[in-house]
Amino acid sequence: MKHNFFYHTGRYCILITEAFKRPDRDRVFWSHLFREFKNLGVDSIGIVAIISIFMGAVVAMQTAYNIDSPLIPMTMVGFTTRQSVILEFSPTIVSLILAGKVGSRIASEIGSMRVSEQIDALKIMGVNPPNFLILPKITAAMIINPALIIISIGIALFGGWLVAALTNLVTPQDYIEGLRFWFDGYTVFYAMVKTVVFAFIITSVSGYMGYYVEGGSLEVGTNSTKAVVYSSILIIVFNLILTQILLT
Amino acid sequence: MIEAKNISKSFGDNDVLKDISASFEPGKTNLIIGQSGSGKTVLMKCLVGLFDVDKGRVEYDGRNISDMSFKQKKDIRKELGMLFQGAALFDSMTVEQNVMFPLNMFSDKSYEEKLERVNFCLDRVDLENVNRLLPSELSGGMKKRVAIARAISMNPKYLFCDEPNSGLDPRTSGLIDDLISELTEEYQMTTVVNTHDMNSVLNIGDKIAYIYKGELWWEGNKHEILKTDNKELNDFVFSTELTKRLK
Numbered sequence: 001m002k003h004n005f006f007y008h009t010g011r012y013c014i015l016i017t018e019a020f021k022r023p024d025r026d027r028v029f030w031s032h033l034f035r036e037f038k039n040l041g042v043d044s045i046g047i048v049a050i051i052s053i054f055m056g057a058v059v060a061m062q063t064a065y066n067i068d069s070p071l072i073p074m075t076m077v078g079f080t081t082r083q084s085v086i087l088e089f090s091p092t093i094v095s096l097i098l099a100g101k102v103g104s105r106i107a108s109e110i111g112s113m114r115v116s117e118q119i120d121a122l123k124i125m126g127v128n129p130p131n132f133l134i135l136p137k138i139t140a141a142m143i144i145n146p147a148l149i150i151i152s153i154g155i156a157l158f159g160g161w162l163v164a165a166l167t168n169l170v171t172p173q174d175y176i177e178g179l180r181f182w183f184d185g186y187t188v189f190y191a192m193v194k195t196v197v198f199a200f201i202i203t204s205v206s207g208y209m210g211y212y213v214e215g216g217s218l219e220v221g222t223n224s225t226k227a228v229v230y231s232s233i234l235i236i237v238f239n240l241i242l243t244q245i246l247l248t
Numbered sequence: 249m250i251e252a253k254n255i256s257k258s259f260g261d262n263d264v265l266k267d268i269s270a271s272f273e274p275g276k277t278n279l280i281i282g283q284s285g286s287g288k289t290v291l292m293k294c295l296v297g298l299f300d301v302d303k304g305r306v307e308y309d310g311r312n313i314s315d316m317s318f319k320q321k322k323d324i325r326k327e328l329g330m331l332f333q334g335a336a337l338f339d340s341m342t343v344e345q346n347v348m349f350p351l352n353m354f355s356d357k358s359y360e361e362k363l364e365r366v367n368f369c370l371d372r373v374d375l376e377n378v379n380r381l382l383p384s385e386l387s388g389g390m391k392k393r394v395a396i397a398r399a400i401s402m403n404p405k406y407l408f409c410d411e412p413n414s415g416l417d418p419r420t421s422g423l424i425d426d427l428i429s430e431l432t433e434e435y436q437m438t439t440v441v442n443t444h445d446m447n448s449v450l451n452i453g454d455k456i457a458y459i460y461k462g463e464l465w466w467e468g469n470k471h472e473i474l475k476t477d478n479k480e481l482n483d484f485v486f487s488t489e490l491t492k493r494l495k
Binding site: 118124127 | 296298325337339353354408
C-alpha cells in the first residue's frame, strides 16, 4: 500500500515517542548502551580516521594552491583548513559517511529482526520493542558521535600539517600559526550541536526504516538503502537550518 | 480459557476473518487448522494482540484484551508464551541468553536462580550442552525446542504455537507435538496451535477449529474429524493418499 509523507511523519513520531519511554530494566538498557558505543562508535573510528586525514590534507592543499596573491599570508592555509574542518567537513561530511555505515547497519539489523518475527517475539513477551531496540542506539550515537567528530577534527588538522611538512606549499610553522590564529570556541560548539542533531537523524530514521520493513530480505535491503538516502537528505537540510539558526 | 467473540479483521478490501467465535480450553491442546491463506495466522495474531480486531473481542479468562491499555496489555503478555513459525530466537544471543531473556526482563531472581530455571527448561525440552551455542549453530528442531524453552521460562498460562512443525521432518515434528501436548497437560496451560499438518491434528488435537475462507467452518476433536461429513473439511483432511486410507 502506498503511503504519503504525512503518514510516515506521523508513524515516525509515534515510534520515537514509544522509543523514549522509560526502559523496563535499567540494567538491560545500560548493557545495550555500552554495546552500541562499541558497534556505532568504536567500530567507526577507522573509517572516520581515514576520511579525516585525507580530507584535512586536501583542504590544506587546495587552499594553498588558491592563494595567489602575495598580500595574503600563508598562515591563511592553516586558518582556512581549521575553519573548514570544524565548521563543515568534520561534522557534516563525517556524519554523511556515518549515515552510510551506521544507518545501513541499524536498518538492516532491525529489519532482519522484523522479518524473522523477533520483534513480534519481543512484543509477545511484553517488551516495548522501539524502546528496547532503538533508544540505546539513539542515545549511544548522540553521546559517541561528538567524540568521533572531535577525533575527526584532530586527525584532519594533522592531515593538513602533513601536507605542510611533506610539500613546499606552506611551511609547518605558517600552518601551525594559522591554526592558532583567531580561534573562536563557538565554532566547536556549533559543530557539536550539528553532530548531535545528525546523530539523532541517522539513528532514528534508520531505526524507523528497519522497524517497519514489510516482506522479506529483499525489502530489508531496500529499506536499508532508503535509510541511508533519507538520513543523508535530512542531514543536508538540517545543516542549512542549523547554520541559519546558529551562525547568522 | 481464551475466547474469541465475533471477531472480524480486514486488510483494505480483503475480509480475512469474518465474525469468528471460538473458545480455547485450559489443559487442552487447541488446534486451529485450515488451508494456507484461510486466515488462521491472522486469527492467532488477533488472539495474542499483535493485530487489533476490527469487530468483536478477545477475552483471557474474562479479561477483554481488545479494550485494554498498553500497560494492561503488557501485563497480560507476561502470562503468554509463543512459539513462532521460524522460532524467532534472537540471533545475537546464545541459547542460554535467549531462554533467560524473559527472566532478565521481568523477574527479580538472582543470576543463579535464573540459570537454574534456564537449565530446567532446556532439560524439559530434552536439550543438553547447548547453553553456549548461537541459534545459527542449531538445527531446525533444536531451534523450535529452544523457542519452547523460552516460551515456558516464565510459567505462562497461555501458550501459542504458530505452525510448530513447519520445515521439520516427520519424526522431529512428532517429538515437538508430543512435547507441546505434555507441557500443556503438565502446566494446565491454554495452548493454541496453528497448523495444517494432519499428523499433528490426529496426534494432539484435543479441540480443533477448522477455518475456511476466514470463517469458522467446523469444531470438534481428533476423533470426530475422521467421521465428519463436512465437505470442505473432508477435502482438506483427506487430500493425500495417506489420509484417504485412514478414511
